[in-house]
Amino acid sequence: MSSFFMALEIGRRGLVAGLTGMDVSGHNVANANTPGYTRQRIELSASAPYTKPSLGKPEEPLQLGTGVTVEQISRVRDRFLDGQIRTELHALGNWETQRDALSEIETVFMEPSENGLNNLISQFWNDWQELSRNAENSPIRSVLVQDSVTLANFFNHTNSLLETIKTDQQELANIHINDINSKARQIAALNKQIVNIRAAGDQPNDLMDKRDLLLDELAGLVNYTLTENDDGSVNVDLGTQNLVDGSDYTGIGDIDWTDPAPWSGGPYDQVTGGNLNGIKDVLDKLQAYQDNLDTLAANLIADVNGVHEAGYGLDGSTGVQYFTGTGAADIAVNGAIVADPGQIAAAAIEDAPGNGANALAIAHLQNSNVDALGGTSFDGYYKNMIARLGVETQESMRMVDNQQALVDQLSNRRESISGVSMDEEMTNIMQYQYAYMGSARVVSVLDSMLDTLINRMAV
């Protein structure tokens, strides 16, 4: 026969379960907007039954329930989705970095606009054409000199802006590396706490949420492989380079940009995703644009000078360089010509001020195909380059949109599984409230039964 006090114990267990349920729902509601938070669920089960021999059936003892126990409080999470989201985050980080940098490069070239290189070069050729018809005219010479200075300055300025973008990206890469190291350290610290708590038999739900959030953030920065250990800790590897091993972490060093092949050594050649890979790719693209601009400037200098040196200036000077310098960084109009535009060699023969044949020969360079530019004209070479810039920028924008849509969709699915629904929590709270009220009623009924038994029965 069961005792009164056992029934009281069952009531107490019900009260505890109801209260814990309220706690968990309250915690969920409180964290409804916490980034990375996973909703928690209380897992209840009936406690081990008490077997008592029956009076009626001695061979078949009855099983009497002993109430409820809280088994554990668990996270509702789909680990497979985490992996998918992180894969897409690698790509998203990669393209976002490229989009930002390429948009910046696009702004530097300012095409199509009045102030782009395309117009300046056209103007430069037009000025030579104009000079060929007005060779003795000194205002037209001055205009040519001024337009040439503008063109040379554009090369210099564009080159230095590209150089600035390059330096910025390099600094950004090292900032990302610091960030990666800091996240690896935090993950290792969380690993340690999680292992300790799990060893004590508890579920460190909130710590695991924090670790998952860090892993999501790390996924945007760089690609990695994740291994889960039996003790609840995780290992993070960048290719073959270990970042986190249980409670230990290995930082990666800053990239040495003075190295001619900065990405070739160490862990850097294993980078294939995330912001860091975006920088790696965009630096390659940037270098290609810078090289193109340099090639364009170098050939312009060489070809214009080649024709110019063969002609004669108004003062009979010949063999004068029109441009000085060797590339986009240092192209400039010869100081002697800026000081005295009369030295511009418009004439093909000496002492013929009206002869503009040499100026016309320079103007004809506009349509000549240059072997060093892959057999295209100066204009064509530049147009190919900015068309490529347009396509690459557009591609990066599209890829960001696509990846963002994928990440949004997957995050939505994750939110659908792990997110806190107010309606659901409210319903749960009511459910636990009634369960609690029910258990409380059991206790108070037992109380009055005991009262009857103890106080009211006649002695």
Add this chain to the structure above:
Amino acid sequence: MRVTNKMIAQTVLNNLGTNLNRLQKLQGQMSSLQVVSKMSDDPAVATRVVNLNSVLSRSEQYERSLNDAKGWLETTESTLSNVTDVLQRARELAVYGANGTLDQTDLETIEVEVEQIIGNMVQLANTSYAGRYIFGGTLTTAVPFDADGNYSGNTGSDGQLDWEISQGVTMTVNIDGNTAFIDNGVFSALSDLKTHLESGETETIGNTDLAALDDAINGIVNLRSLLGAKTKRVEVILNSTWDEKLNYEGLRSSLNDIDLAKVVTEFKMQENVYNAALNVGARIILPSLVNFLKA
């Protein structure tokens, strides 16, 4: 699918962002009146626009070349027309002078006029256009003829002003003084006439000088017809350059100019969508069971 409040908020936010992005793009097109303002807006169209910009800039340059050439040719032509008139007058005087009935005083009166004609002719031969001597060959900055009609400019290929009037096509726009005046014997005919008037050799005037003047007039008229042909050619090319420019401008405009009515309509539609999204968002974000449970 289980739907949470955060999902709804996130979806509303994403959609509002997308709508606002579209609005911004349309707004940019309306304010710049261009379809592409960056290469990445549409690389294919942008590349063609950049191409058309250079083509147009070049054809404007050729247009200026052609107008300059036309001006130069017309100035030369009108100068040579004056030269013809002056030579005609000299011829009239020669015919008059060849008349044996005139006495020496009369001849000397004619000689004075011939001398003036020579001065006149030197002036015409030293005509300048936009500050440049048109008959000096490429020595355009120095006076080509002295008072006696001696030529100091250059001639032959050195004296040619070759201008590019369309891609790869050059035209010699000038006639040097040697070809125009010396080869045609303009000054020698006039000075011979003057000498013979002075010496009273009326017969030589009638035979040699008149013939020399006729040769000079014919030579100049030939040059004028050559100039006329060149002017005609320049005009034809100029017309086709205009047509070409108009075509290219039309093409650029069709590629890059926005259809304002269309864009404004799209903008208006997009604005409505945005407003609707805001409205719906405001309605669905707030309520949950919390609002309906009694405390």
